[in-house]
Amino acid sequence: MEYFEDGTWSPKGNGRCGEDDCPCNHSEIPRGQGYLYVSRQVVEFRRRFRSHKDAVEGMDRLVREKYGRPVSYAMRIGPTLLCRRAAKAKGIDLEIAAVDAKLWWVSGNVPLRPTPMAGSGLATEEKKTWR
Numbered sequence: 001m002e003y004f005e006d007g008t009w010s011p012k013g014n015g016r017c018g019e020d021d022c023p024c025n026h027s028e029i030p031r032g033q034g035y036l037y038v039s040r041q042v043v044e045f046r047r048r049f050r051s052h053k054d055a056v057e058g059m060d061r062l063v064r065e066k067y068g069r070p071v072s073y074a075m076r077i078g079p080t081l082l083c084r085r086a087a088k089a090k091g092i093d094l095e096i097a098a099v100d101a102k103l104w105w106v107s108g109n110v111p112l113r114p115t116p117m118a119g120s121g122l123a124t125e126e127k128k129t130w131r
Helices: 040-048 052-067 084-090 094-107 121-128
Strands: 003-005 035-037 080-082 109-111
Touching: 035 084, 035 094, 040 052, 080 084, 080 094, 084 094, 094 109, 094 121
Parallel strands: none
Antiparallel strands: 003 109, 035 080
C-alpha cells in the first residue's frame, strides 16, 4: 500500500474529533485511539502531492490559478481523526479506520486510498491482506 505524509500530525499529545457535524463537540481522543477517515477527494489530490509541503503549495497554486489572485479558502488536504460516534455515522469500516489511526499516531503516514465503507468489498479485500 502507498502512503502520504500528514503535516498536521504531532508526536505528542491527544487529538480531537475533526467532524464538525458530530454532536461530540470535538471531543478529545486519547493518543493512539480513534478512527482515521480519508475521503476520495483527499486521495485524488494527494496522489499528486505526497508531502505536506507539496500539498500546501499545490493547493495555493491551484487556488491562484482558479481565481487569478490569492484568496482565503478552506479545503481538507489530509485525513480526519474521528471519534467512534462520527466514524459510525460516516458508515466507514471501524476496524480498518482504527488500524489506520494507529499507524497515523505512530508515524504521521496515511494510506493513499479512501477509507473503505463498512461491509464493502474493498473492506473485505483489505482485511484479507492482514492474514
